Amino acid sequence: MTTDTKALIVIDVQRGFDKPVWGPRNNPGAEANIKALVDAWQERGLPIVLVHHDSVKPGSSLRPGQEGNHFKAELDGVRADLVFGKKVNSAFHGDIDLDGWLKTRGITSFVLAGIQTNFCCETTARVGGNLGYDVTFALDATFTFDLAGPDGAVLTADELYRATATNLHGGGFATVTSTKEILGSL
Template identity: 40%
Template sequence: MADDVLVLIDQQKAMRHPQWGPRNNPGAEENIGRLLAAWRMGGAPIVHVKHDGTRPGSPFRPGHEGNDFLEPTAPRPGETVVAKRVHSAFIGTDLTMRLEAMGRPRLVICGVLLANSVEASVRNAANLGFTVLLPGDACWSCDKRDLTGRLWPAEDVHQLTLALLDGEYATVTTTDAVLNAKT
């Protein structure tokens, strides 16, 4: 696992915007921080994916505070930052090329929102032939209203998304399992 790449999705101040509504997994940021600390300690490769929103009013728009990284997981000098303009970290970026130059390592993907940018990135990674570990407790989800008007609680959205990704697109795991396998 020493050569695994940690990919952090959208760890930006915009995720604190009230537009997202109620969320689950209040420990996600702590788990993301634990993964990041382990990768840094081991000198393993890290990719910070940053969303540069293009829609008017997007809290992710460059030049606005929401575009800034969250302090606890902000990149350090020398760590790779990939800016994306759509949901997937693989579309319109050089991420695939960077990973191929590293020998197509296994990816550990975490961040937010699980049923949005994380899911899009995991699916694309798998479709490109990468092996993906997805620590579900290092991601979080928000309540979501479906097209019939039913409101799905964040935890239900989270668990269903993990179930849809597990096996075909990623191996869903936990932060502890990833960290235990690293030692």
């Protein structure tokens, strides 16, 4: 891993995801792993990007102006090089041209962490991979929630988590690994 060009992109680590409306989640250690990555990037002066979801849905706890739109405590005091919002799943389709921002700085690879594993994190990893970035997906620095399909069958958060790892790995979009492996390679 060449750390001089590897950014850390942290997706949607927002208080609104603590609301019970989301249902059962997995990976209770995700926030600690996110914090460990952020701390390591800050200690080394590496680029950090923080992205927040600005929901347009009425009543959403992730809407701008709502308490739930704010970052979680694990990101308090983070020295981010870029902070921006998005209204869709991919951070590459947000309020800022993330692709342009990364390319202008010569950044060709990034580590991805955040919420939700199978939505905004997976989508950002897929788009990043399609754009030619070397994407490292810190699976244990993400979490998600149980989700019902169109037939009413519910997939657990752990099943969705594993499906994302399989999709990203099998599709060649990202290297799926752990926080420990990433920190050990810095």
